[in-house]
Amino acid sequence: MGxxxxxxTVAFDAIETPFGKTDKILGGAATFIGLAASQFNVxxxxxxxxxDDLPKEYLKLLSDKNIDLTGLEVVKGGKTFxxxxxxxxxxxxxxxLVTELNVLADFxxxxxxxxxxxDVVMLGNLHPNIQMxxxxxxxxxxxxxxLDTMNFWMDNSLPELLEVIKHIDVLTINDEEARxxxxxxxxxxxxxxxxxxGPKYVVIKxxxxxxxxxxxxxxxxxxxxxxxEVFDPTGAGDTFAGGFAGYLAQTENISxxxxxxxxxxxxxxxxxxxxxxxxxxxxxLKKEEVNKRLLQFRELSQFDIELQ
Amino acid sequence: MGxxxxxxTVAFDAIETPFGKTDKILGGAATFIGLAASQFNVxxxxxxxxxDDLPKEYLKLLSDKNIDLTGLEVVKGGKTFxxxxxxxxxxxxxxxLVTELNVLADFxxxxxxxxxxxDVVMLGNLHPNIQMxxxxxxxxxxxxxxLDTMNFWMDNSLPELLEVIKHIDVLTINDEEARxxxxxxxxxxxxxxxxxxGPKYVVIKxxxxxxxxxxxxxxxxxxxxxxxEVFDPTGAGDTFAGGFAGYLAQTENISxxxxxxxxxxxxxxxxxxxxxxxxxxxxxLKKEEVNKRLLQFRELSQFDIELQ
Numbered sequence: 001m002g003x004x005x006x007x008x009t010v011a012f013d014a015i016e017t018p019f020g021k022t023d024k025i026l027g028g029a030a031t032f033i034g035l036a037a038s039q040f041n042v043x044x045x046x047x048x049x050x051x052d053d054l055p056k057e058y059l060k061l062l063s064d065k066n067i068d069l070t071g072l073e074v075v076k077g078g079k080t081f082x083x084x085x086x087x088x089x090x091x092x093x094x095x096x097l098v099t100e101l102n103v104l105a106d107f108x109x110x111x112x113x114x115x116x117x118x119d120v121v122m123l124g125n126l127h128p129n130i131q132m133x134x135x136x137x138x139x140x141x142x143x144x145x146x147l148d149t150m151n152f153w154m155d156n157s158l159p160e161l162l163e164v165i166k167h168i169d170v171l172t173i174n175d176e177e178a179r180x181x182x183x184x185x186x187x188x189x190x191x192x193x194x195x196x197x198g199p200k201y202v203v204i205k206x207x208x209x210x211x212x213x214x215x216x217x218x219x220x221x222x223x224x225x226x227x228x229e230v231f232d233p234t235g236a237g238d239t240f241a242g243g244f245a246g247y248l249a250q251t252e253n254i255s256x257x258x259x260x261x262x263x264x265x266x267x268x269x270x271x272x273x274x275x276x277x278x279x280x281x282x283x284x285l286k287k288e289e290v291n292k293r294l295l296q297f298r299e300l301s302q303f304d305i306e307l308q
Numbered sequence: 309m310g311x312x313x314x315x316x317t318v319a320f321d322a323i324e325t326p327f328g329k330t331d332k333i334l335g336g337a338a339t340f341i342g343l344a345a346s347q348f349n350v351x352x353x354x355x356x357x358x359x360d361d362l363p364k365e366y367l368k369l370l371s372d373k374n375i376d377l378t379g380l381e382v383v384k385g386g387k388t389f390x391x392x393x394x395x396x397x398x399x400x401x402x403x404x405l406v407t408e409l410n411v412l413a414d415f416x417x418x419x420x421x422x423x424x425x426x427d428v429v430m431l432g433n434l435h436p437n438i439q440m441x442x443x444x445x446x447x448x449x450x451x452x453x454x455l456d457t458m459n460f461w462m463d464n465s466l467p468e469l470l471e472v473i474k475h476i477d478v479l480t481i482n483d484e485e486a487r488x489x490x491x492x493x494x495x496x497x498x499x500x501x502x503x504x505x506g507p508k509y510v511v512i513k514x515x516x517x518x519x520x521x522x523x524x525x526x527x528x529x530x531x532x533x534x535x536x537e538v539f540d541p542t543g544a545g546d547t548f549a550g551g552f553a554g555y556l557a558q559t560e561n562i563s564x565x566x567x568x569x570x571x572x573x574x575x576x577x578x579x580x581x582x583x584x585x586x587x588x589x590x591x592x593l594k595k596e597e598v599n600k601r602l603l604q605f606r607e608l609s610q611f612d613i614e615l616q
Contacts, residue, residue, distance in 0.1 A: 090493060185398065188536045209517040212534060221608050223529040226520060228496045260611045291615045300529050301609045303568045307599045 004044040004249035005115045005142075006033050007134045008124020008238070009104060010054070010062075010072065013278055014084040017091065017232050025278045026058045027083065029124035029148070032235035035282040036242025036269045037122075038065035039290060040250040045115045047071035047134065049107045051078030061283060070112040078103040091230050092207065111137040119252055122245040123147040123168070124238060128160040135167050144254050146170040147199075148241050151177050166198040169254075172241050174205045187212060188219070201259060203244070205237055213263050215256050222263040223301055225271040225293065232277045236270045239282065243269035268294050312352040312557035313423045313450075314341050315442045316432020316546070317412060318362070318370075318380065321586060322392040325399065325540050333586045334366045335391065337432035337456070340543035343590040344550025344577045345430075346373035347598060348558040353423045355379035355442065357415045359386030369591060378420040386411040399538050400515065419445040427560060430553040431455040431476070432546060436468040443475050452562050454478040455507075456549050459485050474506040477562075480549050482513045495520060496527070509567060511552070513545055521571050523564050530571040531609055533579040533601065540585045544578045547590065551577035576602050 013027030030046045037044050045068035050059075052074055063069055084098035109130055117140040123131040125148045135145060145168040153161045154177065165171060171194055175187060184190040191202040191214035202214040208230070213220040243266035251258055271293060275281045321335030338354045345352050353376035358367075360382055371377055392406035417438055425448040431439040433456045443453060453476040461469045462485065473479060479502055487493055490501040499510040499522035510522040516538070521528040551574035559566055579601060583589045 186534075186536055186538075188534045206517070209514070210529075210531070219534055219608060220611070221518075221531040221534070222611075223518070223531065223609075226496045226527055226529070228494055230494075257612070261613070264611050264613065294613050294615060298613050300527060301531075301611075303528070303530075303572050303609075304565070305569070305572065305602050305606050307602055 001041045001043055002119035002143075002249040002252045003115060003117065004037055004042045004245060005047070005111065005118035005121045005134070006030050006037065006044060006124065006242075006245075007047040007109055007122070007131065008033055008126060009081050010046065010048040010050050011081040011083055012054070013234060014082075014098070015232055015234050015277060016086040018087070018089050019231055020277070022277050024082065026061065027234065027278055028081065029126075029238045031062065031279060032238035032273065032282070033122055033124055033242035033245065034062055034067045035065060035279055036239040036266070036273075037246030037249070038067060039243065039269060039285065039287070040246040042246050042249040044068065044246070044249070045071055045112060045118075047109045047111060049073045049075065049103050051075050051080040051103050053078075054080045061279070068112065068115070071110055071115070073110075075103045085234070087233065091233055109134050116140070119143045120245050120249040121145045122241060124241070125150050128153055128157055128164040132160070132164040132167070135164070143252065144169045144248055146172065146241065146245050148172045148237070149177070151180055154180055162197065168199050170201040170203060171199040172203040172205060172244070174207070174237070178202070178204050188214075203263065205240065207233075207236070211240065211263055211267060213259055215259070218256055220260045220263065222260075222267045223297075224267060225296060225300065227271060227274070230274045233274050234278060235282075236273050239273040240266040240270040242266070264294070264297055268297055309349045309351055310427035310451075310557035310560045311423060311425065312345055312350045312553060313355070313419065313426035313429045313442070314338050314345065314352060314432065314550075314553075315355040315417055315430070315439065316341055316434060317389050318354065318356040318358050319389040319391060320362070321542060322390075322406070323540055323542050323585060324394040326395070326397050327539055328585070330585050332390065334369065335542065335586055336389065337434075337546045339370065339587060340546035340581065340590070341430055341432055341550035341553065342370055342375045343373060343587055344547040344574070344581075345554030345557070346375060347551065347577060347593065347595070348554040350554050350557040352376065352554070352557070353379055353420060353426075355417045355419060357381045357383065357411050359383050359388040359411050361386075362388045369587070376420065376423070379418055379423070381418075383411045393542070395541065399541055417442050424448070427451045428553050428557040429453045430549060432549070433458050436461055436465055436472040440468070440472040440475070443472070451560065452477045452556055454480060454549065454553050456480045456545070457485070459488055462488055470505065476507050478509040478511060479507040480511040480513060480552070482515070482545070486510070486512050496522075511571065513548065515541075515544075519548065519571055519575060521567055523567070526564055528568045528571065530568075530575045531605075532575060533604060533608065535579060535582070538582045541582050542586060543590075544581050547581040548574040548578040550574070572602070572605055576605055
C-alpha cells in the first residue's frame with residue numbers, strides 16, 4: 001500500500017446540463033482525484049484550501065474515504081473557490097459562467113511531514129508555481145510525479161509551466177492542449193516533443209474518444225466505455241487521473257505494462273463519474289460495480305489477432 | 309476461401325491535401341474495397357461501371373490482384389465517375405470541388421452468374437436502389453451482407469435506404485450519420501435503434517478515433533493506429549470495409565468474436581491507406597508489413613486486467 005499525495009482544488013461547483021442543474025455542490029480536482037484513488041488500497045492525502053463556507057459534511061465525505069486532510073487549510077471567514085458552468089447539448093463543450101478564485105488566490109500548499117516521502121504525487125490542475133512548490137517540499141524523490149494542466153496555464157504562465165514539467169514523470173493533457181503546447185498536430189509527434197521537455201510518459205485524454213499513453217516508441221490506447229447516457233462530464237478527467245495515480249500507488253509498479261493497466265482503471269472509474277451530477281456516483285460506488293465494468297473493458301477491447 | 313462480391317464505384321479522383329495534389333488518379337469505393345480484400349485469401353469480384361476514358365492499366369492493377377472484373381461494365385465513349393476534393397489542414401474535413409456522375413448515372417449492376425452464391429456481399433456507398441438490385445440478384449442468401457452508406461442518401465433517398473437496410477446484416481456508417489439516421493446522440497442508443505431497422509450488427513466508424521462494433525448488448529472498440537503523419541485520408545473508410553469483408557470471406561466465420569478480428573484487420577489496412585495518395589500504398593503493400601502492424605495493434609490495445 002503506497003502513499004499518494006494529491007494537490008488540487010476542493011471547490012463549489014454549480015452545473016447545468018441538458019438533463020438538469022444543481023446549486024453549489026462539492027467539486028474540485030482534488031475531490032474527484034481523491035474519491036477515485038480511494039477505490040484502491042492507498043494511503044492518500046489531499047493538499048488544498050477552502051473557506052469555512054464549505055459545509056463540514058463535505059470534508060467528512062472525504063475523510064470517511066480515509067483521505068488524510070491534514071494539508072487541507074480551512075480559512076476562517078474565507079470563501080471557497082467557486083465554478084459555475086453550463087454544458088452544451090452534445091456535452092462535449094461547455095461555457096464557464098462563473099469563476100471565483102476566492103481563497104485559492106493565496107494558496108500556499110504545505111506538504112504534511114508524513115507525506116513528504118509519498119510514492120506517487122498527483123498534481124491536479126493549478127498554477128504551475130503551486131505544483132512546483134509541492135515538488136520542492138518532497139524530501140524523497142517520489143517514484144512517480146503526475147501532473148495535470150490545461151490551456152489556461154499555457155496562455156498565461158507558460159515559462160512556469162515549462163519549468164515544472166521538467167521535474168515530472170507523467171503529463172496528462174487533452175488532445176487540443178497537447179497540440180497547443182507543441183505546435184504539432186499529430187499526437188504521435190506532440191507526445192514525442194513533450195517527452196523531450198521532461199516527462200517520460202505522456203497521457204493524452206480524448207474524452208469520449210478514450211486516452212493514449214506514449215512512452216518512447218510505445219503507444220497504448222484505452223477506449224472510453226460507450227455509454228447510453230452521459231449525464232454530467234464534470235470531474236471525469238480528474239477521476240481518470242485519480243484512478244490512474246491511485247492504482248499505481250497501490251501496485252507500486254511503474255513499468256509501462258502497469259501504466260497500461262492504470263490507464264484502464266482510470267477510464268473505468270471515469271465512466272461511472274459521468275453517470276450522475278458531481279461526485280454523487282463516485283461517493284456510492286461499490287467494488288463489485290467497478291470489477292464488473294472492468295470486465296466490460298476487457299470485452300470492449302480484447303481480440304485474437306491472426307497473422308496472415 | 310470464400311467468395312466476396314463487391315459493388316461500388318471505380319472512379320477518377322483528384323485530391324488536394326496540405327502535402328500536395330494529384331491529377332486524376334484511380335479511386336472509387338470498389339477499388340479501395342477490392343484492394344484491401346485482396347490482402348486475404350478470397351475469390352472476389354467487383355461490379356461497377358466506367359467509361360473507356362479510364363486507362364486500361366488501372367483495371368489491370370485490379371485484375372492483377374485476382375479480382376474478377378466480369379461485372380465491371382466499360383461504356384464505349386462514356387466518361388468515368390469523377391470526384392475532386394480538397395482536404396482542410398487537419399485532414400478531418402474536406403470540400404468536394406467536383407462531382408461528375410457521368411456513366412454512373414445509368415448504372416444497372418449485373419451480378420455475374422458465378423458470384424450469385426457469394427458468401428459475403430459488400431455493398432459500397434451508392435444509391436440504395438443499386439444496392440438493393442444486387443441483393444435481389446443473389447440466388448443463395450449470402451452468409452453476410454455488409455452495406456456502407458452516407459448522409460447524402462439519408463437526405464435524398466431515405467425511403468429507399470431504409471428498405472435496403474432491412475435486408476442486410478451489417479451497416480457501416482460514421483458517427484454523425486448514425487446520429488442523423490436515428491435522431492439519437494448516444495452511439496449506444498443509435499446502434500440499438502439501427503438494429504431494429506434490420507442489421508444484426510452495426511459498425512460505427514469514427515475516423516482517427518477508431519471504430520465501434522455493436523451487436524445486441526455487446527460492444528467492441530477498435531482503435532485507429534496513432535500515426536506520425538496522415539498523408540491522404542481518401543479511401544480509408546472503404547479500405548476499412550474491404551479489410552473487414554475480406555477477412556470474413558476468407559475465414560467464413562461470422563461469430564461476434566470473429567467480427568471483432570475483422571474490424572481490427574480493417575483498421576490495420578486503413579492505417580496503410582492514408583500514408584500515400586490514393587491507392588498507391590495499397591497497391592504495393594506486403595504481407596510482412598501487414599503482419600508487423602497487426603502486432604502493433606495488439607500492443608496498442610491489450611492489457612492485463614486486475615480486479616480489485
